[in-house]
Amino acid sequence: MTSAEMTKIAIAGGILFAAYKYGNGLIKAGAVAVAAGVIAKRVPYVKDVM
Secondary structure (H helix, E strand, O other), X not given: OOHHHXXXXXXXXXXXXXXXXXXXXXXXXXXXXXXXXXXXXXXXHXXXXX
């Protein structure tokens, strides 16, 4: 993973964290779902299945 990829993931993670911390219930659920998708694409054994 390059530095540029890590920067993109860190920015997205920060935005999702802010949405989770300060949003209402629907926004929190969306932020968790998007974060789960991002993580699933980064984990090698899950990425091969998706």
